[in-house]
Amino acid sequence: MTSAALACGIGLLAAPNCGGTGGGKPPTGDAGKTDVVAPPVVPPRATFDIVAFGRVLGTIAPCGCTTEPLGGLQYAFGWLEGQGPDAATLVLEPGSFLYPDPKGAYAPPDAAGWEQAESRASLLTTQFGQLGDHLVSSVGPFDVVAPSGTKALQDHVLPRVVANLQAAAGLPALASHRVVALESNGVTWKVGVTAVIDPRVAGLEPLGKPTAVEPALTSTVARMREEGAAYVIVMAHGPRDFAEGLARGELGIDLVVVGSVEGVERQRTGTPATKLGKTWVFEPGEMLQSVAHLRLSVDASGAAVPDASSWAVVPSKADRERELARVEARLKKFEADPTADPAFLARLRGERDALSAGLDAPPGDAAAVTLSQVKVTCKLPADAEAKQRLVEYDKGVAQANIQRFTGVKPPAPAKGKAGFAGIERCEECHAEAVEFWRTTVHAKAWQTLVEVDKQYDLSCVSCHVTGYRKPGGSDLIENAGLRDVQCEVCHGPGSLHVDDGGEKLQHITLATTAQLCAGECHTAEHSDTFDYVPYLRDVLGKGHGEAARAKLGDGPTGAQLRKAGLEQAGGACPKM
DSSP, rough: OHHHHHHHTTTTTTOTTOOOOOOTOOOOOGGOOOOOOOOOOOOOEEEEEEEEEEOOOSSSOOOOOSSSSSOOHHHHHHHHHTTTTTEEEEEOOOOOHHHHHHHSTTOSHHHHHHHHHHHHHHHHHHHHHHHHHGGEEEOOOOGOOSSTTTHHHHHEEEEEOOOOOOOOTTSSBBSSSEEEEEEETTOOOHEEEEEEEOOOOTTTTEEEEEEEHHHHHHHHHHHHHHHHHHHEEEEEEEHHHHHHHHTTTTTSEEEEEESSSOOOHHHHHOEEEEEETTTEEEOOOSTTTHHHHHHHHHHTTTSSSGGGGGGGGGOOHHHHHHHHHHHHHHHHHTTTTTSSSSSHHHHHHHHHHHHHHSSSSSOOOEEEEEEEEEEEESOOEEEEEHHHHHHHHHHHHHHHHHHTTTOOOOOOOOOOOOOOOHHHHHHHOOOHHHHHHHTSGGGGGHHHHTTTTTEEEEEEEEGSSSSSSSTTOOOOOTTTTOOOOOHHHHHOOOOOHHHTTTGGGGGGGOOOOHHHHHHHHHHTTOOTTOOOHHHHHOOOOOBBSSHHHHHHHHHOOOOHHHHHHHHHHHHHOOOO
16 A cells, blocks of 8 residues: 555545545545544443542631631532532541540630530531441541540441451440442442551540551451452551551552641641552541542443553543643743744644643543542532531521620639720720721721621630630620720730829730740631731831831731732632
8 A cells, every 4th residue: 555545544534535536526426425424432431439538627617717718518518519420429537527636726625615516526427427328437536535425426426447446345346347339330349448546546545445457457358358349448547657557568458548647738738649559548638628539430331340450540630620721821921922933832732732622531541540639628619508507507506605605704803913904995095006906907807707607606706806715804705895806915914004004014015926926826727828027017007016117127918928828729718
């Protein structure tokens, strides 16, 4: 065959003039009929999703004060819903689900705080429990730290598994594992799930005694395989080194989920999936802030899901969209350059077109898997049912706390000690300073709670009022005259200073410190852009440290840092 004939053979459908008619003349008779070329038949696909949460720690929604608040039950379940009706989904929850760390930043401060935590645990259990057989949970020490102790596991029932725990007396034994049959488009995939607890984890005594990990895991994996599990997942309730040790152990595990994440940023976003030997390691974020997601797409015409060793790893659609945006931005830049090489531009356009065409194209492999980290943000769709549950939770908290705390005030200050005077008393002598204060975000702190119905929430109020639960200060309900972040938050209680006519400066704190701010409210969890000097520039001005403001000189302000953070996050979240 000549090269010309070969070219015509390859391009026959695209080049109708190739062939015996010659000369480019229109063919006659039957040969002149134009055949309609049917689009290629796309083989049916089966889709399976494995979604791993980290420790939830009794969290139903983020604080909302950061530039990119991550989390929110309504957004997590809105995203789950949005994965499509044809996907068969299995959700993993590694334990320490019900309550916060009692020694951590979100620890309930008192009995009322634990009542709120109990309400959140009930809400979470109801929402996750609706997943039914598509949920596998485990257990961790923070599931039994509430005043109810181990009874919490009976009050908040979930399909919990653990392979290496000798249950404490009175605690019902937990199943060692589950094998879940996922069905999609006529294809069945059996997934075995178990969990193990790192014996080094503190606070396990109420649950029982952890047994040796490797023997328990070896026998449990064998049983799951005997029951038909084609894919084995282990939730490792412990730090990353514990999970990685299991992955390297050649124990027949396909996927290990890190159950305890360390570091504020990693707790927010987790860590991308990594492969150690034959085993993938997932590290989702905690407190519903991000999830780890495995999506498996297989040719549904096959009799079974191919072995994991044969899966093609492909970028997720979100990754491909980001790459397309990067190429489009690059193309736009060079198209504006009159000296750009036309051949280079053509290559970029080809790359863009190929990426665009492939966004919604089904995988061509018999089995293709994507592994991704998904941030749970307000940009995701909200699940209506979960959203309504959160509204009802806020209403219930407000009603209970109004009833409980009306009339409750902090104790009076000890003799010779100062209480809180309030902004109106400060204004009597410092009118110019107070006038400037009213232009700052500190003067609007209370209103930000009112706008989202959180002004009666014990988890929120302390950083939005003055002198919260300090002698002579404010409380949850009894805070009239002390709402917002007033002068005395930084300068200390001022009643003695007021009583002596403002003459004795030893009764007031003139200068604040970075530690005061960062240690109480501007923590990494609540104020991600906080930097003391830039933020100080925002609260010093005419009548209030004007000379100190001048000494700080030019430079970024807190407002500018926050604006940049919001822009990077894609804008602020809407008020609910």
